[in-house]
Amino acid sequence: DQQVKQNSPSLSVQEGRISILNCDYTNSMFDYFLWYKKYPAEGPTFLISISSIKDKNEDGRFTVFLNKSAKHLSLHIVPSQPGDSAVYFCAASRGNYGQNFVFGPGTRLSVLP
């Protein structure tokens, strides 16, 4: 049973436009969420996080929105750049001591010049 889902395996966006990556979770105990970006042959890189006490967190071109009632979060990238082309993983945890994040399967974003 996948607790964290990213239903779009891939997404193509034109450079300069907005990229919206979606993530759904099933476990209502999750209270901390992260987005990671991964380039080929490299480990994932932390992008942005949000805790359940917030519904929005912004960092430069990246904004994460959390809708707790819908158990849904999204990552907005504005404006999208070709260097943003990567696989994006959504991850969730219960925010306890441990780092046992549950990851989604990832969405491959391609930003077309």
Add this chain to the structure above:
Amino acid sequence: KAGVTQTPRYLIKTRGQQVTLSCSPISGHRSVSWYQQTPGQGLQFLFEYFSETQRNKGNFPGRFSGRQFSNSRSEMNVSTLELGDSALYLCASSQGLAGDTDTQYFGPGTRLTVL
């Protein structure tokens, strides 16, 4: 500050063999987590070590084990390898601060191929 390093980067083994992977965390980080990444299952949590103790464990069979040394370096061992163990194994380190979920920094991974 040097990042998380993993050795070896690539490994080829045959079924039934065992393998040991190594991870050196960022200096000062006390928590090391291991993940398995496969095309079908995505990133799955294996276990986390903090101050030489296993603090959390995912849903993997006992063939997967690990340990952490006093310098926070960690090793992961897989015994009796199966074809399905072919994957990218990622190590991540963090400060492991109590009462919070701090940021993990990932290494480049070890790609294990089981023939």
